[in-house]
Amino acid sequence: MSANxxxxxxxxxxxxxxxxxxxxxxxxxxxxxxxxxxxxxDSIDAILPQTxxxxxxxxxCRPYAEAIAGGELINRxxxxxxxxxxxxxxxxxxxxxxxxADPETAAIDQVALIIEEDCIGCxxxxxxxxVDAILGAAKLMHTVLPxxxxxxxxxxxxxPVDCIEMVPRxxxxxxxxxxxxxxxxSDRTTTGVALHV
Amino acid sequence: MSECQLRQSTHPLVGGIHPETHKTExxxxxxxxxxxxxxxxxxxxxxxxGPGHALVSVGDxxxxxxxxxxxxxxxxxxxxxxxxxTAISEHPLAHPSQGPSVCLFIRTDSAxxxxxxxxxxxxxxxxxxxxxxEAGILGLGGAGFPSHQKWGDTLHTLLINGAECEPYLTxxxxxxxxxxxxxxxxxxxxxxxLNLTRIVIxxxxxKPDALEQLxxxxxxxxxxxxxxxxxxxxxxxxxxxxxxxWLTLGLEIGSGRRPVDHGIVVHNPGTLAAxxxxxxxxxxxxRVVTVTGDAVPAPQNVIVPIGTPIRHILNHAGVDSYGDLxxxxxxxxxxxTVHATEAPVVKTTNCLLLRAPTQQPIExxxxxxxxxxxxxxxxxxxxxxxxxxxxxxxxxxxxxxxxCIECAACNAVxxxxxxxxxxxxxxxxxxxxxxxxxxxxxxxxxRFEARQARLTRLAQEQExxxxxxxxxxxxxxxxxxxxxxxxxx
Numbered sequence: 001m002s003a004n005x006x007x008x009x010x011x012x013x014x015x016x017x018x019x020x021x022x023x024x025x026x027x028x029x030x031x032x033x034x035x036x037x038x039x040x041x042d043s044i045d046a047i048l049p050q051t052x053x054x055x056x057x058x059x060x061c062r063p064y065a066e067a068i069a070g071g072e073l074i075n076r077x078x079x080x081x082x083x084x085x086x087x088x089x090x091x092x093x094x095x096x097x098x099x100x101a102d103p104e105t106a107a108i109d110q111v112a113l114i115i116e117e118d119c120i121g122c123x124x125x126x127x128x129x130x131v132d133a134i135l136g137a138a139k140l141m142h143t144v145l146p147x148x149x150x151x152x153x154x155x156x157x158x159x160p161v162d163c164i165e166m167v168p169r170x171x172x173x174x175x176x177x178x179x180x181x182x183x184x185x186s187d188r189t190t191t192g193v194a195l196h197v
Numbered sequence: 198m199s200e201c202q203l204r205q206s207t208h209p210l211v212g213g214i215h216p217e218t219h220k221t222e223x224x225x226x227x228x229x230x231x232x233x234x235x236x237x238x239x240x241x242x243x244x245x246x247g248p249g250h251a252l253v254s255v256g257d258x259x260x261x262x263x264x265x266x267x268x269x270x271x272x273x274x275x276x277x278x279x280x281x282x283t284a285i286s287e288h289p290l291a292h293p294s295q296g297p298s299v300c301l302f303i304r305t306d307s308a309x310x311x312x313x314x315x316x317x318x319x320x321x322x323x324x325x326x327x328x329x330x331e332a333g334i335l336g337l338g339g340a341g342f343p344s345h346q347k348w349g350d351t352l353h354t355l356l357i358n359g360a361e362c363e364p365y366l367t368x369x370x371x372x373x374x375x376x377x378x379x380x381x382x383x384x385x386x387x388x389x390x391l392n393l394t395r396i397v398i399x400x401x402x403x404k405p406d407a408l409e410q411l412x413x414x415x416x417x418x419x420x421x422x423x424x425x426x427x428x429x430x431x432x433x434x435x436x437x438x439x440x441x442x443w444l445t446l447g448l449e450i451g452s453g454r455r456p457v458d459h460g461i462v463v464h465n466p467g468t469l470a471a472x473x474x475x476x477x478x479x480x481x482x483x484r485v486v487t488v489t490g491d492a493v494p495a496p497q498n499v500i501v502p503i504g505t506p507i508r509h510i511l512n513h514a515g516v517d518s519y520g521d522l523x524x525x526x527x528x529x530x531x532x533x534t535v536h537a538t539e540a541p542v543v544k545t546t547n548c549l550l551l552r553a554p555t556q557q558p559i560e561x562x563x564x565x566x567x568x569x570x571x572x573x574x575x576x577x578x579x580x581x582x583x584x585x586x587x588x589x590x591x592x593x594x595x596x597x598x599x600x601c602i603e604c605a606a607c608n609a610v611x612x613x614x615x616x617x618x619x620x621x622x623x624x625x626x627x628x629x630x631x632x633x634x635x636x637x638x639x640x641x642x643x644r645f646e647a648r649q650a651r652l653t654r655l656a657q658e659q660e661x662x663x664x665x666x667x668x669x670x671x672x673x674x675x676x677x678x679x680x681x682x683x684x685x686x
Contacts, residue, residue: 050641060645131644150641173242176294177626180586181619182559 041065047087051079052130053152055101060130068092075100079151109169110151112144118163125155125164146170199381199418206399206429206444212573213432213440214606216530218403219365223489226497228371230483231513233278237303237504238541239266241285243292244503245341245544246272246333251301257282262312262480264331265301270343271330274544275312277482277502280305289537291507291526291546300541303504313478320476322348322390332475333544337484338369338436338465339527341545344472348391353460355384355393356445357469359400359407360429360436363528368485368547369466371498373400373407376470377414383469385420386476391462397425399445401435433530434604438463440573452600484544488514490551492522501542507549508538516551525550530605531618560613568607568617574600578607578617585624590631598624 044065051061056076058064068074074088078101089096114125114134121139133149136142144155146169156164242248246268253265259276266274280303290296314331317324326345336342338358357380361369373380388396400408408426415424427445429435439450442461450456456463471481482503489496494515501510507524525532527548568578576597584593598621605618 045642050638050645052641052645060649061642062646130648131641132648133644148640148644173248173298176292177630178293178619178623180623181616 038066038069040069043091044068044088047080047084047091048077049080049084049150051150051152053079053150053154054130055079073097073100078102108151110153110166111146111149111169112151112153112155113146113165113167114142114144115163115165116141116143118161120161120163122160124158124160128154128158130154199385199415199420200423201412201415201426202423203412203426203428206427208443208445208447210430210432210435210440210444210573211575212571212606213434214571214609215431216364216433216609218431219489220367220370220403223365223367223487223496223498224370226495228375228485228498228500230500231502231505231510233305233502234505234509235305236283236506237276237278237280237305237502238288238506239274239276239301239303239504240288240290240292240296240541240543241266241299241301243290243296243298243543244268244274245335246270246274246343249274251285253282253301255282255284259303260309260312262314262482265303270346272333272335272343272345273331274333274503275480275482276303277504278303278305279307279309279311289540291535291540291543293533295536296540314475314480316478317476320386320390322350322392325387325390325472328475329472332471332480334468334471334475334481335544336465337467337471337544337547339531339545339547341543344464344468347457347462347464348387349457350391351460352391352457352462353393354395354397354446354462355388355391356442356456356461356463357384357396357398357466358436358438358441358463359398359404359411359466360441361404362401362431362433362436363530364433365489365550366487366528366548367489367498368487370404370407371487372467372470372485373404374410377407377410378417379470379473380411380466381414381418381424382476383471383473384424384464385418385422387462387464387469387472388422389420393462395425396422397427397445399427399429399435399441401431402428403431433606434573434602437573437602437604439602452597481544484542484546486510486542486546487548488551489548490525492516492551492553503544504541506539506541507535510542510549511538511551519551521554522551523554525552530609531603557614559615562613562615565612567610567612571606571610573604573606574602576601578621581624582615582617582620585620590624590628593624594628598628601625 045062048061048065054060055078056064058067064076068088074092075085075097077084078099082099085099086096119141121136121141123136123138125142126134126136130152131148131150133145134142134155135145151166153166241251244266247270249266249268251265252267253259258281259265260279261276263276264273265276282301283304284302285299287297288300290298314328326348329345334344336344359369359373384396398411411426429444434440435444438456441463442448442450442456448459450459467484475481483500484503485498486501487498488510497514499510499513519538524535524538526535526546527533529550532548532550562579562582564579566579572578581593581596581598584596601621603618603622607617611617
């Protein structure tokens with residue numbers, strides 16, 4: 001009789017101990033393995049083209065990535081083009097949408113060019129550049145560093161003398177990428193992305 | 198009194214194929230100097246060494262050896278014959294992209310005195326690098342990598358790549374037969390100045406005459422180096438850089454590493470001969486080119502001034518009409534088709550191959566696995582093909598796409614005639630392009646975030662200053678009020 005009681009008490013104590021141990025482990029895990037921020041935002045941000053142009057209605061690519069994670073439409077990025085929309089759709093597991101922009105102007109690799117003889121040195125474009133790609137000082141000529149320019153065209157509007165123009169990015173003259181060879185029709189997929197390997 | 202130690206390779210090549218060699222045709226005739234063509238053409242951006250700019254302008258007179266193109270890598274290309282610069286304009290290229298690209302045209306005339314580089318009594322590693330740049334020396338084996346960029350301070354072994362394993366090609370063979378002394382001199386000069394301890398020559402067993410000449414040149418050389426001559430069995434692609442290192446030295450160069458990381462520098466014999474000639478003051482302005490193929494009446498090797506239009510060389514070899522023939526620059530496996538015969542020879546042009554086109558219909562992959570057996574890098578070409586052709590580049594990258602040497606052994610064995618190597622080349626370039634785009638985007642992200650952080654910090658600092666000012670002012674006001682209160686009391 002007393003042995004039964006003893007077993008009951010011991011069992012209750014053991015379970016209580018286990019619960020406490022589990023609780024301590026959990027509280028440790030919460031503190032030390034917590035993920036800061038939303039990892040989904042990072043994945044979305046990695047797909048966006050980082051032009052920081054604000055054409056999506058958000059002040060930069062990361063804010064748009066946060067908005068997409070919160071449910072915003074994925075087709076608002078003209079510099080990324082349809083390709084970016086498709087990749088976002090694949091990442092988020094949603095249907096792809098047609099790009100919400102004029103396809104003629106979307107996804108063109110361009111850079112800003114300051115017509116230097118017209119520049120009055122007002123520094124307004126320097127303040128507008130989201131990636132600090134314009135060099136210059138007050139009342140002295142400014143210039144765009146083309147390697148750093150993302151082609152966002154945010155510097156065009158603030159210029160009081162209209163001396164900034166968007167030009168196609170010039171590639172090194174010996175850049176060359178071989179085209180894909182011709183493929184037999186039976187091996188071509190209809191969607192273009194899905195692959196079972 | 199150099200010594201020569203001859204041995205057979207004991208490390209067999211993994212994979213590889215035995216294609217018909219077709220080498221004897223072009224070796225029947227003595228190698229001759231091509232008569233100077235009426236016009237020479239030099240691509241500004243595709244002559245080797247990266248994008249370049251012209252050092253002369255239209256109307257200028259140039260001598261043989263006058264520097265005409267300065268490239269980004271520091272390499273200077275010289276005029277191969279005397280003449281007048283007639284134009285700088287677009288022209289088709291002997292390049293897989295086919296061009297057109299900006300070229301410099303020289304109308305040749307009667308040869309005046311040629312311009313030479315200054316002679317030196319003693320050489321250092323730095324002087325040698327400088328000389329290679331001003332003499333316009335780059336890898337003559339095919340890739341055209343600027344030679345001086347390989348000459349680091351941590352090297353210990355020079356490997357001379359005399360394998361020339363690709364069918365039809367006999368340009369290196371010819372050069373080793375005719376100019377073996379220069380090859381050995383160049384090797385010794387490089388080894389002495391870079392403090393190399395070992396010189397190894399790798400040569401395929403189908404070049405007994407070249408081997409004989411090399412042995413003779415080594416015996417006549419006055420240096421104290423021991424030349425290890427390793428004869429490798431004829432098998433394609435034993436002349437691949439990594440393949441030859443394995444065959445001769447028994448060393449595997451890991452994925453993502455280069456031979457120079459292991460202290461080994463590999464050079465084509467032509468490059469070393471060019472180095473020896475540059476030490477004598479002559480810039481690199483000529484090279485041996487094999488003209489061969491079933492459609493060439495007189496297959497042969499010719500010494501060609503750089504910049505000669507391909508058409509001129511083919512005419513010299515007896516070709517007068519092209520019809521439906523296919524012109525390949527380079528060997529049948531790694532070469533590329535060129536459509537314009539007016540394109541010029543550049544320093545990496547080793548072979549002109551004119552044949553009837555052998556286009557066979559491409560069939561679906563039947564998963565036979567022959568390509569995997571032929572692959573010298575032990576990749577799985579059939580899997581890579583599936584991935585690349587479906588756009589799964591990242592997956593192909595994980596499967597070792599970047600390790601593909603594009604030897605096209607897989608093409609040669611494929612019963613479905615799939616151009617596997619072209620797919621891999623396309624995939625490799627696309628992967629590189631993607632990586633570049635990612636790097637640019639990452640940079641923009643970092644700069645954007647740094648700017649945001651800076652603006653926030655500046656705003657906070659301004660706010661803090663304002664607050665401090667306000668407190669100070671209100672303190673002063675309080676004092677004034679207190680003083681006024683005291684007065685009125």
